Amino acid sequence: MRFERAAIVGVGLIGGSLALAARRAGLIGEVIGIGRSAANLETARARGIIDRAVRDLSGVEPVDLVVLAVPVRSTAAAMRALLPHVRAGTIVTDVGSVKGDVVAAMAEVLPADRPFVGAHPIAGSERAGAGAADVELFHGAPCVVTPTAATPRAAVARVRALWEGVGARVHEMSPAAHDRALAYVSHLPHVVAYALVRALDDAQLAALSGGSWRDATRVAESKPELWCDILLANAEAVIAATDAFAAQLTALRAAVVAGDASALTALLEQATAAKQQQLRAAPLARGATEP
Amino acid sequence: MRFERAAIVGVGLIGGSLALAARRAGLIGEVIGIGRSAANLETARARGIIDRAVRDLSGVEPVDLVVLAVPVRSTAAAMRALLPHVRAGTIVTDVGSVKGDVVAAMAEVLPADRPFVGAHPIAGSERAGAGAADVELFHGAPCVVTPTAATPRAAVARVRALWEGVGARVHEMSPAAHDRALAYVSHLPHVVAYALVRALDDAQLAALSGGSWRDATRVAESKPELWCDILLANAEAVIAATDAFAAQLTALRAAVVAGDASALTALLEQATAAKQQQLRAAPLARGATEP
Numbered sequence: 006m007r008f009e010r011a012a013i014v015g016v017g018l019i020g021g022s023l024a025l026a027a028r029r030a031g032l033i034g035e036v037i038g039i040g041r042s043a044a045n046l047e048t049a050r051a052r053g054i055i056d057r058a059v060r061d062l063s064g065v066e067p068v069d070l071v072v073l074a075v076p077v078r079s080t081a082a083a084m085r086a087l088l089p090h091v092r093a094g095t096i097v098t099d100v101g102s103v104k105g106d107v108v109a110a111m112a113e114v115l116p117a118d119r120p121f122v123g124a125h126p127i128a129g130s131e132r133a134g135a136g137a138a139d140v141e142l143f144h145g146a147p148c149v150v151t152p153t154a155a156t157p158r159a160a161v162a163r164v165r166a167l168w169e170g171v172g173a174r175v176h177e178m179s180p181a182a183h184d185r186a187l188a189y190v191s192h193l194p195h196v197v198a199y200a201l202v203r204a205l206d207d208a209q210l211a212a213l214s215g216g217s218w219r220d221a222t223r224v225a226e227s228k229p230e231l232w233c234d235i236l237l238a239n240a241e242a243v244i245a246a247t248d249a250f251a252a253q254l255t256a257l258r259a260a261v262v263a264g265d266a267s268a269l270t271a272l273l274e275q276a277t278a279a280k281q282q283q284l285r286a287a288p289l290a291r292g293a294t295e296p
Numbered sequence: 297m298r299f300e301r302a303a304i305v306g307v308g309l310i311g312g313s314l315a316l317a318a319r320r321a322g323l324i325g326e327v328i329g330i331g332r333s334a335a336n337l338e339t340a341r342a343r344g345i346i347d348r349a350v351r352d353l354s355g356v357e358p359v360d361l362v363v364l365a366v367p368v369r370s371t372a373a374a375m376r377a378l379l380p381h382v383r384a385g386t387i388v389t390d391v392g393s394v395k396g397d398v399v400a401a402m403a404e405v406l407p408a409d410r411p412f413v414g415a416h417p418i419a420g421s422e423r424a425g426a427g428a429a430d431v432e433l434f435h436g437a438p439c440v441v442t443p444t445a446a447t448p449r450a451a452v453a454r455v456r457a458l459w460e461g462v463g464a465r466v467h468e469m470s471p472a473a474h475d476r477a478l479a480y481v482s483h484l485p486h487v488v489a490y491a492l493v494r495a496l497d498d499a500q501l502a503a504l505s506g507g508s509w510r511d512a513t514r515v516a517e518s519k520p521e522l523w524c525d526i527l528l529a530n531a532e533a534v535i536a537a538t539d540a541f542a543a544q545l546t547a548l549r550a551a552v553v554a555g556d557a558s559a560l561t562a563l564l565e566q567a568t569a570a571k572q573q574q575l576r577a578a579p580l581a582r583g584a585t586e587p
Contacts, residue, residue: 127506147504176504183504189496190505194512197488199567200544202574204537205480211574213438213467213474214481215418219578220511221485225571229564233557240552246495247549251542253491258538261531266524273520276490280516283493283502287510 006166008096010035011070012062014083016049018129019100020074021138024054026171029140033167037065039087049135062090070096070167076234077101081110093118098164100126102187103238104151104180112155120160123151123180126173127191133228141172148173149187151180188242193250195232196243198225297457299387301326302361303353305374307340309420310391311365312429315345317462320431324458328356330378340426353381361387361458367525368392372401384409389455391417393478394529395442395471403446411451414442414471417464418482424519435463440478442471479533484541486523487534489516 011027013020016038027033038055039062040046046058059065071091073080080099091097097119101107104123111121128146130137148168152161165175178186201218202225205211211218236243260269302318304311307329318324329346330353331337337349350356362382364371371390382388388410392398395414402412419437421428439459443452456466469477492509493516496502502509527534551560 127504130507146506149504186501186504190501190509193495194492194508196545196548197492197512198508199564200541200548201485201488202571203544203547203563203567204484204541205570205574206540208570208573209577210477210481211578213418213440213477214574214578215437216421217485217489217515218481220514221488222571222574223511224508225567227568229561229568232564233561236548236552236560237555237557240555243552244549247545247552249497250491250495251545253494254487254538254542254545256494257487257491257527258535261527261534261538264528264531266528269527270520270524272494273490273523276494276516277518277520279496279499280493280513282499283496283505283513284517286500287502287505 006163007031008033008070008167010037010066010068011072012037012039012065012068012087013055013072013074014039014087015074016040016046016055016135017074018133018137018139018142019126020072021049021052021054021135022128022140022142023072023074023100023126023171024049025052025138025140026143027167028053030170032170033070037062037068045135049138052135052138054135054138062087065090067092068095071098073097073099073101076231077103077107077238078234080107081114084111084114088114091119095119096160096163097121098124098167100124102191102235104149104183106238108151108153108180112153117155120157122156122160122164124164124168125149125151125183125187126168127187128173133231143168144172146173147176149176149178149183151178151183153180184239184242185245188239188246189249192235192239192243193246195224195227196236196247197250198222199232201225297454298322299324299361299458301328301357301359302363303328303330303356303359303378304346304363304365305330305378306365307331307337307346307426307429308365309424309428309430309433310417311363312340312343312345312426313419313431313433314363314365314391314417314462315340316343316429316431317434318458319344321461323461324361328353328359336426340429343426343429345426345429353378356381358383359386361389364388364390364392367522368394368398368529369525371398372405375402375405379405382410386410387451387454388412389415389458391415393482393526395440395474397529399442399444399471403444408446411448413447413451413455415455415459416440416442416474416478417459418478419464424522432463434459437464438467439464440467440469440474442469442474444471475530475533476536479530479537480540483526483530483534484537486515486518487527487538488541489513490523492516
């Protein structure tokens with residue numbers, strides 16, 4: 006199940022961490038890095054994340070795996086540029102935080118003999134770049150794999166094995182189910198974090214903050230261009246999740262306005278009960294973040 | 297500046313941690329614990345947080361410090377019950393997350409010769425009780441002290457010294473300024489966390505969550521009765537902060553609905569810039585949480 010030679014397109018936190026972890030696990034032989042930033046690729050080479058950096062695959066021996074680890078709305082274009090040098094049988098996968106758009110676009114871009122298997126490791130942090138890559142990043146983290154009816158099962162099995170091999174807990178579901186779920190558990194808390202830091206108009210007040218502010222706003226350091234992409238690529242589900250959240254906010258606000266201690270306590274008790282249920286369903290992954 | 301004998305009313309996470317830290321620093325001699333739960337007081341005694349537990353101060357040698365560490369809306373009643381046994385000159389303080397209501401109520405309850413100095417250490421966690429008390433809890437954490445024009449400066453100095461002695465960075469401001477600030481940096485992220493966990497109607501989806509969900513919802517485990525109290529005691533400022541946040545949420549949602557990448561990127565870039573400014577203003581305290 007080993008890939009002899011993989012091209013990682015976008016050697017950032019996620020692509021870089023996957024290369025590090027897959028190499029350590031013996032799941033990938035040679036790693037070719039492709040990216041926009043020469044400085045970042047040099048960091049990746051110096052850290053042993055990639056063996057060499059190239060502009061495209063024209064002068065490179067055939068790869069049997071392509072990992073697209075670029076912002077979601079650049080995924081199809083990145084693949085289109087690479088396609089002339091990707092031979093039949095090569096498995097293509099990605100790591101994007103939104104799957105519906107990407108899976109549909111890849112079905113257009115790729116011929117059937119170069120199967121695409123969408124994947125989304127739910128790990129990461131507000132840090133970025135090859136310098137932040139971490140061989141342990143995916144240990145215990147969820148990874149959603151999103152085949153369609155047209156995806157060859159053998160290709161799905163190889164991508165699953167790759168993620169399981171780097172320690173992830175693989176879930177398989179449709180692109181649409183992924184996107185609805187992630188809108189709640191990832192995209193919404195990012196929107197909330199951005200809105201929170203924007204709401205605080207005096208930055209000096211942060212001197213009075215403690216853990217709740219720090220944790221609720223941590224991901225507001227995430228890269229704007231990356232998150233603009235994610236939110237727009239998953240707009241419908243993000244809007245629905247935001248509206249569901251806003252309705253709950255309105256309900257809590259109304260109980261505060263009414264000064265209704267029993268109504269407010271009931272809302273908060275239901276919330277703590279929901280949180281307990283969610284903790285039982287959630288992984289024990291420590292330090293796992295996203296996108 | 298040492299207190300010979302202190303009564304801690306409510307030996308929970310905050311009261312218990314203060315007793316532990318102040319004793320270690322030699323700032324308090326004997327500690328008398330008062331609380332509703334015999335089991336919790338026994339835990340506190342067994343852990344060396346208090347020397348003895350009493351129902352009230354009637355049979356106890358005079359104390360020179362009273363620390364009220366009960367839910368904010370119980371503070372005045374707790375003081376009223378204690379008052380017959382608190383002699384002139386005793387300094388009274390609290391640890392509550394809301395100051396305006398408490399400071400006003402204490403001015404009614406206490407005669408002028410028993411000065412009240414409001415305080416709010418911004419530390420804590422979603423954990424509760426004497427079992428969670430931590431001698432290092434306040435190290436590097438902000439603590440707001442909220443005297444009024446009527447508060448004797450000597451009493452303010454002693455309460456400041458107590459908090460500085462356990463490692464807190466003391467800020468002094470009016471009760472109203474405290475309440476407006478904390479509505480943003482503490483009460484709002486709690487409301488947001490409660491609303492987030494309520495919005496996720498399928499707890500199983502939490503299996504797909506990573507760090508952003510975990511961090512944004514951590515404080516939704518906080519005690520409902522405690523937070524009902526805080527939100528209602530600071531209702532006006534909490535509503536204003538919630539509305540400011542909701543306006544930012546609406547702006548972000550509108551950019552997503554419009555599919556306007558440049559508007560959305562601009563909003564997110566302003567947010568990351570604000571977050572950077574806030575980080576520069578914020579303490580380097582690690583692990584400090586609240587209430």
